[in-house]
Amino acid sequence: MLKDKNILLGVTGGIAAYKSPALVSALRKEGANVKVVMTPSACEFITPLTMQTMSNNPVHVETFNQLSNMDVEHISLAKWADIIVVAPATANTIAKFANGICDNLLTTVLMASRSKIIFAPAMNTYMLKSDANIKNMETLKERGVKILATASDILACNDIGEGKMLEPLEILEEIDEALTQKDLSGKRFLITAGPTVESIDPVRYISNHSSGKMGYALAKMAKYRGAEVTLISGPTNIKPPKTDKFVSVTSTQDMFEAVKNNFSDCDVLIKAAAPADFRPKVRAEEKIKKDKDAPNSIELEGNIDIAKYFGEIKDKQIMVGFAAESIDEIKYGMAKLKKKNLDMIVVNNIKAQGAGFKSDTNIASIIDREGNIDYLKKMDKKDLANIILNRVKNLF
Ligand SMILES: Cc1cc2nc3c(=O)[nH]c(=O)nc-3n(C[C@H](O)[C@H](O)[C@H](O)COP(=O)(O)O)c2cc1C
Known part of the structure; x- marks a missing residue:
């Protein structure tokens, strides 16, 4: 600051x-x-x-x-x-x-x-x-x-x-x-960011609007504050911050494997990524031609739920999740916190002005394990990152 x-x-x-x-x-x-x-x-x-x-x-x-x-x-x-x-x-x-x-x-x-x-x-x-x-x-x-x-x-x-x-x-x-005061030194943070991308064929894919800005802000501020940071990121259009380790991934399965490879060593897992929940059941090896074999529909199958998987096996790790919703964000956030055994969840309504994926600001609420809700005002993602990190620090 x-x-x-x-x-x-x-x-x-x-x-x-x-x-x-x-x-x-x-x-x-x-x-x-x-x-x-x-x-x-x-x-x-x-x-x-x-x-x-x-x-x-x-x-x-x-x-x-x-x-x-x-x-x-x-x-x-x-x-x-x-x-x-x-x-x-x-x-x-x-x-x-x-x-x-x-x-x-x-x-x-x-x-x-x-x-x-x-x-x-x-x-x-x-x-x-x-x-x-x-x-x-x-x-x-x-x-x-x-x-x-x-x-x-x-x-x-x-x-x-x-x-x-x-x-x-x-x-x-x-x-x-x-x-910046090094108040997180000695702690190892594993942070995920950005969207994931699921291929339909070698040209086309399904994904979401996540920009990676929130996860990158968290990784940057945790590093500034002295933590050892591993950032796992899906494809984004922004420059990654300086971290100890950067792992670039494409699909949700890739992101899952990358988290798995780094999970046991970390003290904190912050899941700020928006991994695609679904992927095409079949990925065409060659480009689907629009005249000849264009499908009327694409059959999807569910991806692994990364947060749920690690919430179930976590040991000493503090886990922070994110929920981006278009309605009833507090209700859905509370349910997600419990279902995925998180220690904290940051929820926001992506339809609110100044919140959501591509924005530099966010309007979030933080819910803890006891169900306490902290309604935050609109702020820069960097400031929100610091508030989240302060809350994590209080859990050590
Ligand atoms: C056109 C020009 C460009 C220069 N660019 C540099 C430079 O980029 N880096 C550098 O170390 N010295 C550069 N110098 C040399 C310094 O100006 C020179 O060593 C001077 O004594 C530096 O003084 P100072 O360190 O007190 O500012 C340049 C000199 C000229 C004439």
Whole structure:
């Protein structure tokens, strides 16, 4: 959660500085307070005025300014920050910080800081892979600085390879993760997400409208909070979050096998997927031709009920289910909770505005084993994920 967090952004003299204003904008949209320190070289690439406008705060460049108040600037900035993020981080600034050199305001603030520090390197591939830079990055990692990966692409210098700075939203996620309290560490979560797909023939299938957003939000937040996360996902159109293990599946039977392979090791199973309840009894080996052999109907058979199966054999595991209904969601949710031996169920009416499959928000109610119902207001799926995880934590 970045809201009200104090983020000090250090900008150094690399071409990727053109992305720094977008990072500030994204952080402020999340409710963070942002102050910016630029190296003199950074000012050759973008102007302090841009960063001042984006951050809505004065930008700091000079070490030896006349004091505008009686604070010593490098100390007060270091104390203000919950986290310092250097993006882009040049080879030069990485080398200076690794060796304790404080010859500009940013390197001096870094030395004076006791907060978390993230570096987002950006440089030519050969610079990145040079012995000196690798050693400097290792030194910083050993001291607890988080050094982000770089992407591989055609670089500004036309070389192809690693060294491209991560995109602003990817950096934002790293900051969010670094600032999240690790209250689920030591716990193993198995989370299912998305729809499953049942083939009719090699071209056609039956499925449902599940987007995977709720399951992905749960996996992301559980990981942020320090849990070891395995995410099992049916086909989706969204990027999976960073987890310890990601298993991609297609059919409900595949999803069942994947859960079975990972179930005994987990402390919590959250079934946020919408596995198809039915599959065609016969899957045509070749495409069914519409003129010749088009069927009037497709005979279906039931798929295995994954939640029920694991509810019956569960031992120490906490099991959370989901129910997406179009009417009487509380009544159906309560019945599902009992029938599948769940510890908790999250129900929502997919017809309500701002709830359901493709939406970024949800309007859910949580029912526990005792039948207590918590009616929640409309909220972001990420916030709902945190509420569900808090409830799970209380059951440990
Ligand atoms: C056009 C141009 C692009 C540069 N891009 C990078 C870069 O992406 N990464 C890097 O480490 N250095 C880059 N440099 C070199 C740095 O600007 C130089 O090492 C400078 O001393 C860095 O100062 P600073 O770390 O104090 O900001 C570039 C230089 C120029 C002229």
